[in-house]
Amino acid sequence: MGTEAVEILTGKDLSKICSEPSQGIHGDCCWYEETIDVHLKWSFELNSVLHKGTSEHQEIALLDTKHFGKVLVIDGKMQSAERDEFIYHECLIHPPLLCHPNPRTVFIMGGGEGSAAREILKHKTVKKIIMCDIDQEVVDFCRRYLTVNHEAFCNEKLNLVINDAKKELEKCNEKFDIIVGDLADPVEGGPCYQLYTKSFYEKILKPRLNDKGIFVTQAGPAGIFTHKEVFSSIYNTIKHVFKYVMAYTAHVPSFADTWGWVIASDQPFSINAEEIDRRIEDRVCGELLYLNGASFLSSSIMNKTVSLSLLNETHVYTEEDARFIHGHGLGRRD
Template sequence: MRNEEAENSIISTSESNAASIAIVNGDLWHEEVIDEDLKWKFALNRVLHEETSKYQNIALLDTKRFGKVLMLDGKMQSAESDEFVYHECLIHPPLLCHPNPKSVFIMGGGEGSAAREALKHKSIDKVVMCDIDEVVVDFCRQHLPANQEAFNHKKLQLVIDDAKAQLEGRTEKFSVIVGDLADPVEGGPCYQLYTKSFYEKILKPRLTDDGIFVT
């Protein structure tokens, strides 16, 4: 009985109980609750690093299937094996559709991947990446070396602030505004950035006449 308990035990649970890490038959597994009747899990090699900011819990997992995985509050945000699919699809369509994009404002995007893709476009003069959580940004700079070039790029302006406050306080307009955000969990740092009022009253006035918003 003692051996069986050692091989099957929960070793950590998120505050919202939306995710947990457990030992099952001697293997380490992450389990994430998607809905009342839906959850998924994947096998881990180990937990590489974990810390908590004043906004959220941040973890980097070394998984057997997806490589390094970035987690925020127990929810997968990005996986080393396929994050390029999401970020290329998020960034390149609006920049290619725009007749002459010069500037990009990224809401969130703390891991640096959205900025990395935007900076590939030669017409771009400036990319502003605005993330509210400095701990996430520093965490990603330290643990995700694939984006170091983007973080050090001379065209990148990194701002640690609430994106809503930044857009309200700026007078300049942007060719493209991107929402690369965590899930809109009520009470979470990104919730207010998913509202119709924010889009109409704050975001839209910060776009150029031919500007594009994508999220």
């Protein structure tokens, strides 16, 4: 019986990753390993490493995995996988646009991958999108190698801005119907944890929304064991800023967990499953693969443990008292 040679590569090993395809169970194998927590790792067998690099802000890699297809990894954390990214991006984008009576203008914080813009462009009412990402190299990387989003990047409705979203919104005089937080998870030393703080939501983001405007953000892991890392805190922080706030979740297989989003407005979300389905039919070009009215409403019903955590959470996210998921950005390396 032959002996299998297995190479395990982590986020710290991106500079050493081999680009040769794995030869399967009876030959040499190359795996990428993501550390989810101190005692928990998540591994992917690779066909190859397509591209890798380091920008001013982040480490970037595009991996071709056997199970999830092309996978975008930033700072050692999976951002999206070709096979199931539609779950994350449909849940992020379509609820706020479908809850709004007539969304025409959208501001994306982050979103350099292009998938959030792709989903927004499916809405017939939308006339203008500003996508503001801090990292030119990530945007160029994704525009070049994530072929599924080529049309979105070329669409005349999309205005690409390279800047810190906080600084861009501070100097912006325009107001928007929808603001989307398609940001990386808050990690210590990462570029975006300040965009999850109460002061940012209250003083910078909210004034840039129109009267019936809606804000939505990804809010990190929301599983039974992980929801207290940042999800419950982000939810509670947003509750201190907006009158109507709703959390919702979905399982994303490539993330190895349930994921969370938070949607907020000063107008109530008075919309039922039938109306959501009708708006999808009337407004959205193409077929959604994951989201419909019933699934969205059911996604806002938490299990008992998570419900109680959201109800009892007292932590408010500030720059001085931030919470982070496991991992580190380029600003802090152990």
